Amino acid sequence: MLTFILRRILVMIPQLLLLSVIIFLLAKAMPGDALTGAFQGNPEANAEHMEELREKLGFNDPWYEQYGRWVTNFVQGDMGMSYVHKQKVTSLLGNRLSNTVLLSLTTMITIYLIAIPLGIIAGRWNNSWADKAIVTYNYFSIATPVFIFALIMLFIFGFYFSWFPTGRSVDITIQNGTWDYFVSKANHLVLPTLSGAIIGTAGTIQYLRNDIIDTKLKDFVKTARAKGVPEGRVYTRHILRNSLLPIAAFMGYEITLLISGSVFIESIFSYPGLGQLFIQSIQTRDFTVVSALVMISGAAVIIGTMLSDIILSIVDPRIRID
């Protein structure tokens, strides 16, 4: 297992290097640079001064020199300066990264809390009215765009009923570390989490439902019944264990998808996370931040894939990694 992880990490290095070249070139290919973004609409900015600054910051060097500088700093943990926020990218990311990871985790857990029971009900009693209701919900959730649904949630529960805050990740007047701070944080998480989770369940439900319907007819389930195993145990011990495999295997991807995919939710709930920062940075051509963010989500996908492999090798005896 350890050698497997080490090997995967070694393979990650060229993958990430390649990714970094592509990201860097794409970021450079964007029209304008950090200065056009930073001085957008600033009447004081004059062209001569900006050209001077460009020379000073090295924007006029050939791309490979700029890339070399960026990469060497990056591996040392220095992701550069944000030209817009005038602070280090690392300190800019710090809080937002933990916010996004927190939101992704709660969303993922909520998705599984909704999807697994519903998938089991739909699969075990397929073609019943309950199954039909669940499948209808699936169609609804797949067809609803997340930005519309999140806006509706925001309007109903945040604005109209005022049950939950409509923005930010915590009430900034409360002291960090107290119980109230924790409650406030949780309270701020409810709407973004539910908005993402309620319409994010379709894949898991459908996968689980179909796999259960499939597994129900397998011969080893007949064997179990012929042994006199009670019906409930036939499901828990034989059918579900097999049907949950693909779900478990997908978990690694799911979390990385959520981390890189909560752009809409974070923007709508003005939740200070990576997604929101990403959008802002693209708009202001803050390319050090953009590159850092894309690198992080790229690495997250690679790590997620590895996680999926490891989870699968633990739950499925047919897959052994060494």
Next chain:
Amino acid sequence: MGNTVLEIENLRTSFSIKGKYYAAVDDVSLKIHENEVLAIVGESGCGKSALALSIIGLHDARVTKLEGQVNFKGQNLLNLSRARLNKIRGKDMGMIFQDPMTALNPLSTIGSQITEPMKYHLKLSQADMKKRTLELLRRVGIKNENRVYSQYPHELSGGMRQRVVIAVALACDPILLIADEPTTALDVTIQAQIMDLMKELQAQMKSGIVLITHDLGVVAEMADRVAVMYAGQIVELAGVNEMFKNPLHPYTRSLLSSIPSNMPDKGRLHVIQGIVPSLQNLDREGCRFAPRIPWIPQEDHEKDPVLHEVEPGHFVRCTCYKNFHLQTEESGVEKHVFTKS
């Protein structure tokens, strides 16, 4: 002949197809005794497996209608609740499945799959269950039982897995064993090994065995009595020697002449015309085999065919056997003879 273990009376198993029920097993009555192997033979689709699954209650209750009686240990199994049925199957009744590649749960160890029925039916300690399981593995001819105990199905070969499937069926010493084509999915050398094992086990046990197969070689080797099924009905029932020496029903005779033999022969292998009709297309009036022997005149068939006892213990359905000849034969000149090996 020992005591009756299982008595099936007028069993009718019907499946719902587009809202209508069609009988796949139609009015079958059979008795299985202690220490007896009853073979049920027939082509694919004549209701052999449907019969086996009806006995042990494995049909999907939502689309299946069961009528008649399956009397086992003084109860009609068809009237039992699932919970009560679960007390019987796995304990007094074991089932061996056709395909060992799919009959075992890929995620559980061999040990835990054999132990599982003991957990529900026998009051044994953990250590005793393990001991019993290892013993069973040895009995079904697995030599390195300690290793196999903690292995997973995918680590074993097909033949080994079928031995494990047999061990599962034997876990609680059943008095009735249902073997649904236990050798069909295996290759020929392994088939022979599994047949030998089953014969050996049968000699040790006193249980009755229902052996579903379409392999007449297996029947000749294992069975005491044979029931030939066609289109959901038993068309002939006899002791194994009688069946091979004096097959009467046109279907039985056609089946026997369809076996390729290694003797120098007079020409092409016999082929039964047509196919077994599907449930919806089956004509349930008159002799069901009549459409496949169209050269036999209608008046030879009974209007409402019943089983006739032509000799003690030898039953034949319909009267069409009396003047029957295979299409390739001259009328009634030659009768195929097949002796028990």
